Amino acid sequence: MTVTMPSLPLTGGCQCGLVRYQIRAVPAMFYLCHCTECQRQTSSAFGESLRCDPASVTVTGAMRTMRRVAESGSVRLGDFCPDCGVRILHRSEGDPGRLNVKAGTLDDAGWLVPAGHIWTRSKQAFVAIGEDELAYPQGPDDGGAALKARWRQMLGNAASEAP
Ligand SMILES: [Zn+2]
Ligand SMILES: [Zn+2]
Structure with a gap:
């Protein structure tokens, strides 16, 4: 599979329009998370995570932050629009370089x-994953190195700008 990324900056925002953001650098990876927390947070089957360099992301509009202690003990932060409730960012308190849009x-x-799927052990049965797709029963055992490499490969020429 190849990915044709639109030209930078990438833009987005919440449902009501209060929170808007720009991403000015090629994201480091994109993956789906099938953990039960992402299912609950999205009220859907999986979460979509676009890993970005925090220095490349600008947000306008004041967000509120939800704090949750993960099973691993690390503290996860979720930034959302206070008016419409849409989740915009996921961060990790002890790891400021880790930012998912x-x-x-x-x-x-x-x-x-x-580029792949994580926490597939709690994946909903109707979500089909191709045989050649990267998939991990829990978190990636290599810290996401294979997911990043696959993403760069999918991006092709645009990958030269990826972190
Ligand atoms: Zn909103
Ligand atoms: Zn998750």
């Missing part, structure tokens, strides 16, 4: 193809 909020999300 919730990719369903992009103005144009039609180009996205996931």
Whole structure:
């Protein structure tokens, strides 16, 4: 699979329009998370995570932050629009370099193809994963290195700008 990314910056925002954002650098990876927390948070089958360099993301409009202690003990932060409730960002308190934009909020999300799937052990049965797709029963055991490499490969020429 190849990915044809629109020209930068990528833009997006919440449902009511209070929160808007820009992404000015090629994202490091895009993957789907099938964990039960993402299912509950999205009220859907999986979460969409577009990993971005925090320095490349600008948000306008004041967000509220939800704080949750993960099973691993690390503290996850979820930034959302206080008016319409749409989740915009996921962060990790102890790891400031880790920023995921919730990719369903992009103005144009039609180009996205996931580099892989994590937490497939709680995947809903109707979600089909291709045999050649990267899939991990829990979190990626290599810190996401294979997902990043696959994403770069899918991006082709645009990948030279990816972190
Ligand atoms: Zn809103
Ligand atoms: Zn998840």
